Amino acid sequence: MDKNLVTFGAGLEVRTVTPSFEVNKISVKGLSLDSTPEAVASLFIDRGIAPNDVFVPFRTRPDKNGVGEALVYVNTAKNPEIIDDLQGVTLSDQVLDIRDVERANGGAPHQTAGAGDESPFLEISWKSPTETVFAHYTSRDKAAQQAEALNGKMWEGRRLNASVEKERVANVGGLFGRLGGRPITHTPARIKISNCPLNSSDNTRFSEFIHSSKVTHHDVSPCSSTKTVRQRLSRQDGVVMSTYKIIADENTPFAKIKVDFRDWSDVTRAHTALNDHKLATIDGETPLLRASFPARYRYQVTIPMRQYRAQTKQWNSLLGWSTASSASKKTMEDAYIQTDTVNGERGSIMAIKIVGDNDKATGALKVRVEGLVAGECLDAAHWHPTFGFNEDTRSMCNRIWETTNVYTKVDIKARALRVFGEPSMVEKAKIMVQEEVERLGGFETVRVIDWRGGISFFVQGGLAKLKEIVGEDRVRLDLTCKPPKITIQGTEEARYDLDRIIEEGKQSASADRVQKLGDGGATCPICTEDVVNGEQLGCGHTYCTSCLKHLLSSIVDTKAFPIVCWGDNSKCKSPITLPFLRRFIRHQVLSKLAEAAFVGYLETHPHELKYCPTPDCRQIYRHNATARRVQCPSCLFEICVACDREAHGGISCEAAKQAEQGDEQLEKAGCKKCPGCPAWILKSEGCNHMHCKYCNTHFCWVCGKAFGKSQGAVYDHMNSEHGGIYC
Template sequence: MFDSAKIVFGPGFEVQKVVTGFESRAVILPGLPVDVNVDAIRNALEPFGEVADVQVVARAKDASKVTAKAFYTDHASAAQAAAALDGSNFFGTRLSIQLATHKSTSLGKGTVCDGDIDLEFSAPSRTGFAGYPSLSLAQQAIEAATRNAVLDCWIAAEIHNGIPKVGSVTVRFQHLPPNFQARDFEKFGKNQGVMLTKPNYMRLERALENLHDLLQRFGEMETLNVSSPPYPRGLVRAWVHFKSADAADRLCNELHGRGQRFLGGERLYVHHVRSVKYRLPREVYKALCVDIRLLRSYACSRDARSDIVVVDRNDPVIVKLVANELPVLSRLKSAYETLLRGDIVKHNGEVIWDPFFDRSFGAAYLRELQNQHPGLIIERNLRRRVISLFGPPHSRRLVKEAILAQLSRLRSLKSQSFPIEGHLISLFMSADLAKLQEELGHENVVFNLAKQTLLVRGNEDAFQVARLAIRHTKQRCSGPRKHLLDACPVCFDEATSPVTLRCSHTWCKSCLRDYLLASIDNKVFPLSCLGNEAKCAHLIPLEVAREVLTPKEFDTILTVSSTAYVHLRPSEFHYCPTPDCPQIYRSAPKDTVLQCPSCLVRICPHCHVEYHEGSVCPDRDREDRKLFEEWVKDHDVKNCPHCKAPIERAAGCNHMNCARCKTHICWVCLQTFSGSKEVYDHMHDTHGGIGL
């Protein structure tokens, strides 16, 4: 289901209310002066709407600052306040106001860190020179010095030509420990003489204390982590995280490349590092690890200060993208998230999809393919209608070929729709449908409850089998009907393990369960009773559905219902622009800014792209209309005569059923009808057949 959204369901799994993860009534105001008055906060916020409550919810580490949370009576007022006040001066503080969001439960989404600093400075050390009687002995000394760390120092040594000259062949030793003495050169071999410079400074611990005090002057520092010895190239690296990106910028501007007394006058190198941190399930990381390593090599070769750091100790695995400049990080983030989307199955550059993959048998086919290729993950995205592959390139190629072959086979088959009369609908929700699917293949026989039709895919023989099955069902039901008081509306026999609804119709427990599960493929809600030849308007109570379904089955139907609800309202709901992010949001006026509670991206809910700081909001509606009009020219698209929603006819007969308003339509003349039987009678009488 949509991560962080709150959805209220009614009888028949009907969606009654949707509150997206963006629609919070609370705004957070961090870094306020400790003596700020609650009434003063309320007065400052009330121009944007009615404020229900103001609370001081947390004290920062700095005792002179507090964080407040204000609650509006509606989301729109909170969103307007957040957009208007963000970055403004508020009680003497430059405010970074934000909407409070629900906690996200999704993995694999990036968390942006913009207050990180990468520091480099020289470790305490000294330089020495030693003379040797021959070049071979000098080279032996170099090898002995550089083979292993000496007192937590990696020593660099090379032949030295020039002053000082302390033997026949002089070797210069750099990054020696600060307490290294002349007698210690004997570890590298017998020498003719030595010379040592003064240490730059003696104690790293003391230097780190001074560094900590220096950094605190620039802003609130959350962490300071220092690399452990030995130090390559004699350089200590440290990573600092500030709460504020401004503090990190000031630090770089004032300290980068400047000598520091506590380092013996040596320079401190400061780089403002931007990063994005992701959490990946271990199995996903294992499938992507080769591609991630290749991306890291490429990124490091393009920019020395770019990196991908992987912490592979727990589940989930932490993957952190690091770069010195925001444009570089943006490119790295884009490349990495392309990996997260996987290798999308395409043919001749076009993304492939078929209704086969919408249904449970399509999912089972992909699971079987995945089981045949260990280390590979196949993701079926019903929302975006794509199949993505993750794993070794060889396995991806084989699976892609298999999927394309299956698609080719499916598209080589013809399809035909058969109308099902009202009193036969219940039979084709259970045993009769299962029998036909077993004979022709589950993927080739689909019952559409909304259209009250049976769609069969195959050759003329398959169509004849379907006709015979329908004829046999009609004959079986053409005689005198049983009028049992407790007859099940599906099997027409006395109900076994009976479940009686408030409308007085009694079902077999197994028949009711099968009917509810059929909605996963049909995607038509709400679910009503099939009594009185499928004319009963009573909706199936959720408490009854819970009794006959497993928790997993119940949750699956909730998910399908909510997805169908959102898809039928494209002008109201939109998906977060981050690829594969599960969040939805509602449209909002210009200059409104939303922050996704899953991937943290800032969104313009007017033109539905990442927020365009400082630029004019483009007219996305006009652009989208133009693109849609161009697409319509090459497709069989007409507007519903009732609700005007555009409908595409891809295959099948001329009976259409609008997914938005449920109107039955003749595609040839666009006449509307109240039921399927009327449509088919009209098509035969007026147009000479149903048309395929």
């Protein structure tokens, strides 16, 4: 149900639905490990949150530091300040740390701006100024040897360039002399070393490094000082100069500064104004400034390396879908995937990162990534209770991997196996799992009858009921041992039925109402025959066990909720209680029924609850006649909940509808929208370099890539990416 909060009543009737758009995931830390979900939920209920609007899925668990933590899904609409209200609260004398982790989708792309204490920022780096020196030696030969030894060597992060100084005409008495008609030359015993740190000519350590007793200054390369960069930055819109920070000064090979901006639009404009630009200097040319800012949205998930290898083709396809596998080829208008191998104590894992500045592209890509990460969850027919983190299960998973190259893992919370790999190979893996389930199902299960009234229960009807369900030759009651025991052979389903009938016998014995077969000629409401192996509902009507199981399994397809009694010729209609359903059917089957009830509720409330329009996104939102904008917590798509269209800013829903219809006509006419503003543009002739007269954006007509106010980069892009400017 994808983190929607759903309340069920008797018969699995859906009573309330809180869409994931309205749910926050909150971390509660500092709990004692024996804190119950009910105790944690009460913290929120006591402060105005309705019981239906809070859900604690698991008991308190220790975090990596051993501190108790619980995750809580909460609809905070009725108390938006709930997190502030809970600061400093105690439970069992423990002061709690309560934080809003993220929206309930379980991993929305993290937005740098407005998330935590981070703000959009710009980093600028440039090559630091260097000094050129002369190193003097006792002879020309010695100088030549040192030039060869020093050239290319590293000194304080810089690679030195060393060469012997060339011969030059001697200056004698202020005049250039000649001897015998030839110029008088001078061959100095010194070498020229460039790319040295500033003040190297006065650095004793440097003199020792180059083995020279005399080092003299020659010149300094032109530079862009941090002072000059700061002055240029201060003139940019939205810059927060109080955050200006020198990360690396000009004593390092590359100087670097960082400064925050108020808004993403401000940092984008500053990047355009400064990146690859030169600043004026007195002598020579200033090195280029390199400006960069982080992707606006970032989302990361890690998966086992074996899973990544099993899905290699799918990941490669997705990398291609994101239009480039290299971040260096992307612009901030795109969303793209990066993969990185991370080595840890337990082996290598693969980090999958989604980054981008466009919320739609990032969100859509994230939904597809999550689908691959989740894999396929196998149904109850592919599950056995012995599956878990044990050697036998690991051995089975390894056999599947070696045979099919499919990665298999245990999902303890869902009590299911998940498989990852090529679809055709996954089908083969399913067959192998099914064979293992059947093999394990052939094992015997033994239960001791050590409770009062147990023998009577089985002798008077329980044994026959179990044989009817499991099979005549698969059940054995041994009364000769002490205490007596009952043994079955069969699958997980048979084992579940054994435990269920034992629990039924214990309840019957305690209430002194052991149920007998064919009691009083009761008629099953489904098959209308005499009841065989009866199951009595709270309303008093009795069903054949097999008939009742078939009824429940068929409801998954028919979605006939709530599940009610068919007694009295279908007139009873008493909802079957949740405690009975929990006892009668397995957890996996009950979860499947609940999912079907939820989907059926959505189908019957299409005007109230709607799916996010992004393909493959399963989040839902609530329609509201009051026009307002909401953002999908999973794919980041912005929706107007009044007209169920993409959010349309400050214009009315009707105007947005008319504009949408107009846009369709313009697209049919061959127009394209400017990537920098809402203006529509029609290309009539000429090359594919387009320039918007309204916002001055330069962009490529073929792919729509924008280049701000820089037109030179457009031509480089068209030649490299599209094979020319007229393609």
